[in-house]
Amino acid sequence: MKKFFAGFGPFIILATVTGCSLLTSSDYPNNNESELNIPVPQPVQVRVANITDKTADKNVQLIKSVRGEFPLRIIHSNDTHSEFSKFPQHAKAIQNLRQNSEHSLLLDAGDFTSANVTQKEIDSLANAITMNFLNYDVVTLGNHEFDQGEGIWDHSALAGFIEKTNFPVLSANVDLSPNEHLSSLATYNFTENTGRGLIFNGLITEFDHEKVGIFGITIYEDFFDDPGNVNFNDYTTAAKEAVAYFEEAGINKIIGLTHIGVGNDRRLAAAVPEIDIIIGGHSHVPALPSDRANRIGDTLVLQTGSYYESLGQLDVVFNKEGKLIEFNGQLHPLEYFETDTEAEELLNHLNKSSEVVGIIPKETFESITISQHVLNSLLLKANHVSGQTDFSILPESSINGTLTSGEMTYGDILNLLPFYEKMIIIDVTGKQIKQTVTAFEQETNQQIYSSTNVDLTSITDDRIYQIVTTEEALNSHTSLAKLLINSKITKTEEIGFEIFIEYVQSFGM
Ligand SMILES: [Zn+2]
Incomplete structure (x- = not known):
């Protein structure tokens, strides 16, 4: 097994040259290992914009699935550390990679937070909203997410990030129960597809009846920083427990989303060979299969560099038994990609987050729960777009927080509405609306927020009404998704926080 850990010489040199302080003692091999057969570092494969490899071709994917094989594309990032200048290229690269793949996953292996602790509050918002914009499937937490210091001695910023996410956050080996901000967000459980705004041990995601299990783990060595009152348990044990859970559930395709450094990733692969793929972070140097x-053994270990240098792509094919039979991993340096204009606009909003947008007068209201008010303004705007929208229907988790009168900055608004979700208008019958409300309450134990021009009790079964909702709401609730069957759907370009910015601006300064 020793020979597998032989590739560290070049990594140590690179890490030293770039002044990276993130490699930790556990990333260094012992002398016996480094003497063995040190391989020449592999050149990073560069593929730009148009990706045409055969594994990802949709026709080839179809042939494979007829044979009972399962092709999957994993798009991955790590250690971006709030360096947002290349975010618009990052967005374009992700778009390109998603376009020509039937089954893709977008994963982040942690340390999206800046190492500068004083940035935590602003980082928390910027990372949540940019990751929501990109529709990450799942992320794991890095050590820097837990850093404290320089006047920041709690985890409220990290909790703020997690609450704002529209994807699950994974952490299988960290005990968050002693922490007042994080304890209520941690489930210590596994989720299937949904689970935004909470922390889980793992995620089970499904494509055409093929299930994939993903777990997340993190390392923290408090040489320089202080994670406060959270406990980092043994990650190998946590990985073994997650694998046992997935296998018990009949899942034979397992991904570890780790923030432990590439050396530990290799040791983990040797200790838990049931893991098929390890997508890692923390080392700040690329790793490719x-x-x-x-x-x-049969396990692949990958990670990208850091600071949005490049985006990772791994195309694999699993056979019926869940064994990897093909793989191709590569990195795409982001400097070769065009910028995505929507991502650029979003960055502009974030860059002026401390700017005052407008002042909501005290006469309007003193303090109001954001839900109803936002919905009203969304509805008004949707009415403006469509001419005659009757209802807006959004689940509780689409909205967040309390609004008080007074000065509103861009940051205040983005904090309240961190979801980059475009409004959708659907024509439905009164009967469908009634059925949806009942089904939604059964599915979630929550009430739908329905802001309306029409009283919900007085709707007529066979009349056509127009409702406004979001794609995200429809995707994450089967009861709402049923509204789409046989309905006329109009997609708008209206985004919640932009509508709300206009609303606040209407009061003037
Ligand atoms: Zn790290």
Whole structure:
């Protein structure tokens, strides 16, 4: 097994040259290992904009699935550390990679927070909203997410990030129960597809009846920083427990989303061979399976560099038994991609987050729960778009917080509405609306927020009404998704926080 850990010489040199302080003692091999057969570092494969490889071709994917094989594309990032200048290229690269793949997952392996602790509050908002914009499927937490210091001695910013996410956050080995901000967000459980705004041990995601299990783990070594009152338990044990859970559930395709450093990733692969793929972070140097050192038994180990240098792509094919039969991993340096204009606009909003947008007069209201008010303004705007919208229907988790009168900055508004979701207008019958409300309450134990021009009790079964909702709401609730059957759907370009900015501006300064 020793020979698998032989690839560290070049990594140590690179890490030293770039002044990276993030490699920790556990990333260094012992002398016996480094003497063995040190491989020449593999050149990073560069593929730009148009990706045409055969594994990802949709026709090839179709042929494979007829044979009972399952092709999957994993798009991955790590250690972006709030360096947002390349975010618009990052968005474009993700779009390109998603376009020509039937089954894709977008994963982040942690340390999206800046190492500058004083940035935490603003980072928390910017990372939530940019990751929501990109529709990450799942992320794990890095050590820097837990850093404290320089006047920041709690985890309210991290809790704020998690509450705002429209995807599940994974952490299988961290005990968050002693922390007042994080304890209520941690489930210590596994989720299937949904689970925005909460922390889980793992996620089970499904494509055409093929289930994939993903778990998340994190390392913290408090040489420089202080994670406060959270406990980092043994990650190998947590990984073994997650694998046992997935296998018990009949899942034979398992991904570890880790923030433990590439050396520990390789050791983990050797200790828990049931893991098929490890998408990692923390080392700030790339790892690709074209380097033999990153293939441990049948397990592949990958990570990108850092600071949005490049985006990772791994195309794999699993056979019926869940064994990897093909793989191709590569990195795409982001400087070769065009910028995505919507992502650029979003960045502009974030850059002026401390600017005052308008002043909501005290006469309007003193303090109001954001839900009803936002919905009213969304409805008004949707009415403006469509001419005659009757209802807006949004689940509780689409909205967040309390609004008080007075000065409103861009940051205040983005904090209240961190979801980059475009409004959708659907024509439905009165009967469908009644059925949806009942089904939604059964599905979620929550009430739908329905802001309306028409009284919900007086709707007529066979009349056609127009409702406004979001794609995200429809995707994450089967009861709401049923509204789409045989309905006329109009997609708008209206985004919640932009509508709300206009609303606040209407009061003037
Ligand atoms: Zn790290």
